[in-house]
Amino acid sequence: MQSNAALEYDYSVAKLFTYTTILFGFLGMLIGTLIASQLAFPELNYLLGEYGTFSRLRPMHTNIVIFGFTLSGIWATFYYVGQRTLKVSMAESKFLMFIGKLHFWLYFFGALVAVVTLLMGISASKEYAEFEWPVDVVIVLVWVLWGISIFGLIGIRREKSLYISLWYYIACFLGIAMLYLFNNMEVPTYFVSGGIGSIFHSVSMYSGTNDALVQWWYGHNAVAFGFTVPIVAMIYYYLPKESGQAVYSYKLSLLSFWGLMFVYLWAGSHHVLWSTVPDWMQTMGSIFSVVLILPSWGSAINMLLTMKGEWNQLTENPLIKFMVLASTFYMLSTLEGPIQAVKSVNAIAHFTDWIPGHVHDGVLGWVVFMIMAALFHMAPRMFKREIYSKKLMEAQFWLQTTAVVLYFTSMWIAGITQGMMWRAVDEYGNLMYSFIDTVAVLHPYYTIRTLAGVLYLVGFLMFAFNMVKTMTASRKLEEEPQFRSPMAA
Amino acid sequence: MFHWLEKNPFLFSVGVFLVIAFAGLVEILPNFAEASRPVVGLKPYTVLELAGKEVYKKDHCIACHSQLIRPFKAETDRYGQYSLSGEYAYDRPFLWGSKRTGPDLHRVGNYRTTDWHENHMWDPKSVVPQSIMPAYQHMFTNIADIDTAYAEALTVKTVFDTPYDTPNGVKLGTLDEAKAAALEEAKAIAADMKNQDVKDAVANGQIPEIVAIIAYLNRLK
Numbered sequence: 063m064q065s066n067a068a069l070e071y072d073y074s075v076a077k078l079f080t081y082t083t084i085l086f087g088f089l090g091m092l093i094g095t096l097i098a099s100q101l102a103f104p105e106l107n108y109l110l111g112e113y114g115t116f117s118r119l120r121p122m123h124t125n126i127v128i129f130g131f132t133l134s135g136i137w138a139t140f141y142y143v144g145q146r147t148l149k150v151s152m153a154e155s156k157f158l159m160f161i162g163k164l165h166f167w168l169y170f171f172g173a174l175v176a177v178v179t180l181l182m183g184i185s186a187s188k189e190y191a192e193f194e195w196p197v198d199v200v201i202v203l204v205w206v207l208w209g210i211s212i213f214g215l216i217g218i219r220r221e222k223s224l225y226i227s228l229w230y231y232i233a234c235f236l237g238i239a240m241l242y243l244f245n246n247m248e249v250p251t252y253f254v255s256g257g258i259g260s261i262f263h264s265v266s267m268y269s270g271t272n273d274a275l276v277q278w279w280y281g282h283n284a285v286a287f288g289f290t291v292p293i294v295a296m297i298y299y300y301l302p303k304e305s306g307q308a309v310y311s312y313k314l315s316l317l318s319f320w321g322l323m324f325v326y327l328w329a330g331s332h333h334v335l336w337s338t339v340p341d342w343m344q345t346m347g348s349i350f351s352v353v354l355i356l357p358s359w360g361s362a363i364n365m366l367l368t369m370k371g372e373w374n375q376l377t378e379n380p381l382i383k384f385m386v387l388a389s390t391f392y393m394l395s396t397l398e399g400p401i402q403a404v405k406s407v408n409a410i411a412h413f414t415d416w417i418p419g420h421v422h423d424g425v426l427g428w429v430v431f432m433i434m435a436a437l438f439h440m441a442p443r444m445f446k447r448e449i450y451s452k453k454l455m456e457a458q459f460w461l462q463t464t465a466v467v468l469y470f471t472s473m474w475i476a477g478i479t480q481g482m483m484w485r486a487v488d489e490y491g492n493l494m495y496s497f498i499d500t501v502a503v504l505h506p507y508y509t510i511r512t513l514a515g516v517l518y519l520v521g522f523l524m525f526a527f528n529m530v531k532t533m534t535a536s537r538k539l540e541e542e543p544q545f546r547s548p549m550a551a
Numbered sequence: 552m553f554h555w556l557e558k559n560p561f562l563f564s565v566g567v568f569l570v571i572a573f574a575g576l577v578e579i580l581p582n583f584a585e586a587s588r589p590v591v592g593l594k595p596y597t598v599l600e601l602a603g604k605e606v607y608k609k610d611h612c613i614a615c616h617s618q619l620i621r622p623f624k625a626e627t628d629r630y631g632q633y634s635l636s637g638e639y640a641y642d643r644p645f646l647w648g649s650k651r652t653g654p655d656l657h658r659v660g661n662y663r664t665t666d667w668h669e670n671h672m673w674d675p676k677s678v679v680p681q682s683i684m685p686a687y688q689h690m691f692t693n694i695a696d697i698d699t700a701y702a703e704a705l706t707v708k709t710v711f712d713t714p715y716d717t718p719n720g721v722k723l724g725t726l727d728e729a730k731a732a733a734l735e736e737a738k739a740i741a742a743d744m745k746n747q748d749v750k751d752a753v754a755n756g757q758i759p760e761i762v763a764i765i766a767y768l769n770r771l772k
Contacts (some may be wrong), residue, residue: 100685101652107685112693115685117611183609188644192611216560224557229567232560236568244575249710251702258726259699263605266708270639272587272649275579316553323567327574336621337647338636340582350574413617413651485625493628497654502681 071145072153073444075162079138080444082170084526086130087430091522093123095515102508109451113181121192122180126179127425128190129201130173135433136234136292137208142440143227143299144212148219158214162260165207171388172200184262187506188277190284191245198246205242209235214480226315230295233323237287245280270337278333285421286326289429293392294322294347294361296436301385304439305375306545310367314360321357325350332403335412345407351403358396379546380455384435387463391427395420415504416477423470426462426518434525441532442547446539449549450531454524462521468514476507570700590637595704595713595721596770597734599758602700603767606760607646615652618771631658641713653684660772665743670764673746687761691749695763701729737762740769 100106100116107115140223145151152159176197179185185192193201212235216224224232248264266273302309309315320478331339331347375382398420402411410415438455442448449455465467483503486494537550556563596604607613620626622633639645663671667678672690674683704723707713715723723729734753740762741753742755749759 101683104683104685112610112687112689115687117614117685120614121611172696183611185608185611186644187608187611187613187646189613189649213560222558223554224560224563229557229563231566233571236564237571240568240572240575249706251699254706254709255702258705259702260696263699263703266644268643269587269711270645271636272583273643273645274639275582277645279575279579282710320570323570324573327571328578330574330737331578333649334647336623337619337632343578343582346578377681385726409621409623412621413649415650484629485623487625489720494719497629498679498681501652501683536556 069149069151070153071142071151072159073142073440074159075152075166076138076141076440077444078166079134079141080440080529082166083131083134083138083433083437084529086126086134086173087433087522088519088526090123090126090131091515091519093119093126095512095519097123098508098515099490099503099512100201102512104183108337108516118181118183121185121189122177124190124295124403125176125180125192128284129176132288132292132429132433133169135436136231136288137169138440139292139296139433139436140208140212140231142444143295144231146229147221147225147299148215149221150219155214155218158211161207161210161214165204168200168207169204172197172204172225179262184260186246186248186264186266188245188266188273191225191242191277191525193246195246195248195250195264196262198242198248201242203496204228205239209239219383225299226309226319227295227299229319230291230298231307233319234287234292234295237283237291241280241283241287244524245276268343274334274337275331275343279327279330281335282330283327283450286322289425290326290392291322291359293388293429293432297361297365297385297389300432300436300439301368301382301389303545304379304381304385305369305372307368307370307372310364310370314364318357318360318364321360322354325354325357328353329403332408335403335405335408348403348405348408351376351400355396355400359393362389362393362396375546379437380452380459381435381547383459384431384438387459388428388431388435391423391431391466395424398423409479410481414477414481415473415507416481419470419473419477422473426469427466431462434522437529438497439547441529442549443542445533445536447532447536448539448540449547450528450536452549452551454528455549458521458524458528461524462518465514465517465521468510472507472510472514476511477505479503479507480497559687573743582707587640588637589640590635593638593640595641595707595715597721597736598697598704598723598729598731599695599736599763599766600770601703601767602695602697602733602758603760603763603765603770604646605696605700605703606690606764607767609727610690612656613646613665615648615650615684617648617651617655618657619647620655620657626655630655631661641707643707656768656771658772660769663768665740665765665769666745668768669744669746669761672761672764680697690764691746693760694752695758697730697733697758698726700733700763701726706728733758736766740765 097116097119184194247267250264252261326350328350332344332351336343480500481498483495620630620634671678672687675684708715737753737758
């Protein structure tokens with residue numbers, strides 16, 4: 063096949079991951095809304111016996127959102143963007159097709175095992191690395207399969223230059239591989255003790271402060287390479303494609319990419335400020351967190367300027383609206399993070415609800431918005447039908463935007479209130495509040511957050527409905543749309 | 552400018568990897584040996600305490616409780632002496648947590664007692680009326696996994712030289728010896744408890760999760 067002949071891309075793997083993105087997105091947000099309501103209304107802890115407490119469900123929420131929804135979204139888009147930017151179809155290689163499908167099914171199997179083990183309470187109890195070693199092994203295999211897919215596709219590519227999005231996908235692959243392997247170094251006790259006790263159990267290779275350091279080097283950068291890097295990969299592809307605009311600046315992309323790669327890893331220690339980690343590491347974490355504003359905003363500004371002179375599209379095309387708002391929330395979140403990483407601010411913010419507030423303006427406003435926009439953009443191309451409803455998409459947009467704003471404003475107030483109350487002293491220097499006073503005061507904010515969760519979840523159901531209808535009932539398209547995605551009113 | 556690199560996926564990937572790995576090498580490696588040195592007099596966990604730590608992990612207490620007292624007056628007034636690195640030397644994994652929906656627990660053994668924990672785990676509102684913590688009544692019937700706790704102790708002793716079986720230290724011994732020792736410890740705790748089912752279980756040689764986790768929480772000082 064000649065390079066300028068029209069290529070028929072094969073989206074079978076991308077479609078599979080699209081389904082799981084929607085499935086895990088719904089599950090993760092449902093559990094998230096449930097645990098948010100448990101903090102406001104504790105009676106809701108008893109719906110599922112010992113399996114339904116806040117503490118047992120919280121890792122389910124985080125892991126389903128990270129390893130279920132986001133990873134699925136990353137792979138749905140990779141198996142779409144990869145083929146198109148490399149100008150090669152998966153159908154051309156039986157081997158890569160097999161690897162792609164194996165990648166999906168092993169991942170799906172691993173996800174089921176992961177959910178069951180977490181529900182049973184089999185947990186290493188390191189945040190976002192709760193899975194015990196057998197699940198870790200499956201995850202590593204899944205990751206290797208993705209690596210084969212990436213470099214296999216690159217190996218048979220027609221377009222010699224790697225597009226910006228691929229830089230970010232490669233960085234995601236390498237970064238998570240390194241972080242995940244090192245943080246999950248653990249010794250299975252069953253084998254060392256000669257067959258005593260549970261086969262799932264293991265102990266961390268690192269202890270105490272070292273374990274904390276490795277964990278937050280991982281935890282922070284799992285966010286970097288899971289919630290930032292691949293999402294930037296998406297926006298660099300989908301925003302220019304949907305708007306028909308060229309990326310504003312190649313040099314700015316270059317600066318932002320290499321800057322992000324170099325700076326991000328240093329910032330991990332801002333999660334352990336004022337802890338027993340050596341002071342110089344804490345200071346490095348703070349400083350590099352502030353430096354991190356530059357490459358983060360570099361990407362975001364590059365995307366916003368890509369829309370230069372074309373802002374009318376914002377009113378005409380809800381998909382552009384999703385992506386521009388995602389970019390804006392990325393800027394908000396990457397400014398907020400460094401503020402929290404300043405040591406004096408962190409003294410108040412750490413351990414409070416301001417932290418989940420920060421996480422959620424990033425994840426709900428940036429990650430989920432961008433992944434939904436990407437799926438909406440791909441749907442007419444993968445399923446050869448127009449998007450089912452523009453009105454529904456508009457309504458979803460405003461509902462979810464309201465939800466995100468309610469979420470982070472309530473958590474800002476909750477976090478700063480609690481942080482200030484913990485340290486408040488009376489005229490004699492005695493603590494003014496007992497701990498429980500600082501919990502009781504949060505009830506209204508927890509209630510607002512619950513409402514935000516419900517609104518966001520309803521918005522996501524509207525998205526899922528719109529997608530399913532697009533796949534099954536929408537008007538068929540004769541030929542592939544070039545830029546703006548066609549949608550029924 | 553870098554177009555040549557973007558046409559060479561291998562060099563590109565190596566470049567990216569070096570750039571992202573650099574920070575970890577500089578920031579994490581140098582301090583490893585020093586930070587894991589135990590404070591003087593620190594003893595490893597007994598098998599029952601380890602079983603309790605497993606319950607703590609299983610029910611994921613770190614979702615709401617920290618074990619890290621920061622060096623501020625407001626924290627030392629509330630929770631006691633600020634935390635030292637060497638106190639965590641035998642913690643695999645570390646359990647600092649990142650959120651205080653409930654209070655810090657690093658020195659909870661100094662100011663809470665067995666009977667307080669028993670009441671609190673059965674019904675938190677009975678001791679803290681405004682509490683939003685769920686009750687953990689299943690801990691009173693689930694049996695703690697002493698075998699796995701022993702396997703963990705044996706593993707850290709073998710692989711990381713954690714000082715078990717030293718003079719005046721914590722004795723580990725064989726599995727049977729360790730189980731007998733854990734049961735003795737459990738009996739002492741059950742004696743301070745009022746729940747008849749728990750007392751009966753311990754008398755029959757079984758250790759409910761609640762006994763193990765109280766042993767662990769009492770040890771946090």
